[in-house]
Amino acid sequence: MADAPSPQPDGHEPPDPGPLETEALEHIRALIRIDSVNTGDAATIGDGETRAALYVKKRLDEVGYETVLVEPRPGRASVIARLPGSDPDAGALVAHAHLDVVPVDAEDWTYPPFGAEIHDGILYGRGAVDMKDFAGMLLAIARAFRRDGVVPRRDLIFAFFADEEAGGVWGARWIVENRPELFEGATEALSEVGGFSIPLPDDRRAYLVAxxxxxxxxxxxxxxxxxxxxxxxxxxxxxxxxxxxxxxxxxxxxxxxxxxxxxxxxxxxxxxxxxxxxxxxxxxxxxxxxxxxxxxxxxxxxxxxxxxxxxxxxxxxxxxxxxxxxxxxxxxxxxxxxxxxxxxxxxxxxxxxxPAIEAPAEGRLIDVLQDAVTAEDPDGTVVPYLLPASTDNKHLSRLGIRGYGFVPLRVPADFDVFGQFHTADECVPVEALFFGTRVTARILRDA
Missing domain, CATH: 3.30.70.360 (Alpha-Beta Plaits)
Structure with a gap:
């Protein structure tokens, strides 16, 4: 059970979490508790990615998705499912997250890195921002859309990849090279790294989109x-x-x-x-x-x-x-x-x-991101930026899919989300996860 949401330093009173946000938090915590460390060395990688993929697959199967489990090597599994949209002429949107995480040195952590413990409204654990938070959000939203009969504007391809932290060799890259039909009709993708807020003057926020x-x-x-x-x-x-x-x-x-x-x-x-x-x-x-x-x-x-x-x-x-x-x-x-x-x-x-990749910094999807943020943060502004690192969007780009990094998190002005990647005591405010779930649900419904 999550701690009760508390007011933000800027005086923002967060709404009480609904069933969707509560379920997202449950999935995020469950996924963090699965040790899916990717060392990059086959001899030291266990079956954590497959266990995480099976967790996702079971929950998608429960609500009627036809899921595809891809496991090119034992222990290196990914899961993909598609939800049909209402506009057959609109290209599909790939919403994806990776299930692997970087190694930890438990001695450097205040709380257990795979404990998914919540203290003072903050969730701690490896993957809290990179990126089991988004995986849990997507899983909850995919289940809710299917249960509630929500028909998005365009086909949604939910993808949960292995091996992103070691270049996607047995994850997104392998699937693009060997099972490209799973992304048939897709034109854009949404994943990391971006979406979290940085401060603007007068207690306003910019939300970066890569x-x-x-x-x-x-x-x-x-x-x-x-x-x-x-x-x-x-x-x-x-x-x-x-x-x-x-x-x-x-x-x-x-x-x-x-x-x-x-x-x-x-x-x-x-x-x-x-x-x-x-x-x-x-x-x-x-x-x-x-x-x-x-x-x-x-x-x-x-x-x-x-x-x-x-x-x-x-x-x-x-x-x-x-x-x-x-x-x-x-x-x-x-x-x-x-x-x-x-x-x-x-x-x-x-x-x-x-090679570098670059998608249009203006257009319908950017407008949808802005509208979704505005619905939750009227003073929020979506701002394009260039990510100096790499994500699985690079692999999808080989299929002509334009990638965007946007995992929406409204955080306090002094909370550096960038600084949480690959660090000890990786953490995220629980209320930011609730915010992200609501915003992402709007994006996927309307995109």
Whole structure:
């Protein structure tokens, strides 16, 4: 049983939760209690994703859905179901969430990471925002629509994926490549990361919607020199040269790339805040500034260094692996920019190229999101932004499905939802889940 909702710091009195919100919370807590940690290593992954998928499947079967369980490897199951809409000419909408979560170190947690405990109106647990919250909301809404005979405007494809946290290899990516018919007729998708509120002046809120995602690639820097004894320093020491290149990257700030999404963000947020906003003035966004800024420019993060194997041997080569995140339309530019930063004496090789995606930042679906938010928060404004990370929307985009990140959560002004992803003590206000359930139900009915 949830704690009674309490007033927000801004004086907002939340409505009492109805049966839909209560059921959503029950499913969210049940899913959090299923340990579905995805380590990315097949040898250490159990059957948690399949157990979570079977939980979802059973509840959908109970209300009459024809569900499809896809399990390309033991323990790596996903579930998909479709609810027909009233307009056969409207493209289907995929509403999806992933059932896996990142690993935990229980010693770092105040409350059990798979306990789904509620304290002072806050739900704690791995997956509270990433993203068993949305999975539970979708499950409750799908069941309610079927039970109550709700016919949405367009077909709804409810998808609960495995393996998102390790690139979707056995989840969305596998299904797109091997069972694309499950998404027949789909034109848009709704999932993470976005929807949660960030503060505007006068106790108002902006609700971010991810209309684009940066591309992902890996660049490897390699310096080569002559191997030598460690007692005789050399001028072409490969370790020193690759270290200089890494330091140069750390000090370099790539220029802003003015994408359609960034232009729209600056326009809409600036208008909503009552003060024009430029790309050199993002600091006023508070804790969300770092995410918005990361989406406004190409970024390169050195993450893995490799050189040598013996203390007294200067190695003939040294390397650094870089996590490169690319703004839509900037794939060629980032290669040129990186080469200029590291210099001519460093080899650069590129692997694992996942292209950026960008959906329209204006249109019917954005209007539906705004109307759904307005119904619950009259002063709320939906603002497009560019997500600097990746979601399963990238896999669906290969089928021509335009992806949006919008899990609506109204949170207190000082609650950083971005900061809850992959952290210890991951948590979310219970009232935010109730808000999200109501808003999402409106979106799926009217989209």
């Amino acid at each position: 209309t684009a995602e940066k591309g992902v690639t890996v660049a490897t820097l390699t310096a080569r020199g002559a191997a030598a004894h460690g007692s005789r320093p050399t001028a072409d020491n490969a370790v020193v040269r690759v270290a200089r290149a890494v330091a140069a990257i750390g000090e370099h700030r790539f220029p802003v790339a003015r994408t359609a999404t960034l232009e729209r963000f600056l326009e809409v947020y600036g208008r909503a805040s009552g003060e024009p906003l430029d790309d050199d003035d993002l600091s006023r966004l508070g804790f969300s500034a770092s995410v918005i800024d990361a989406g406004a420019r190409n970024t390169v993060s050195p993450t893995v260094l490799a050189a040598g194997g013996k203390i007294n041997v200067i190695p003939a080569s040294a390397s650094a692996a870089l996590d490169v995140r690319i703004v839509p339309g900037q794939a060629d530019a980032v290669r040129e920019q990186l080469a200029a930063v590291v210099g001519d004496d460093i080899e650069v090789t590129w692997t694992r190229d996942i």
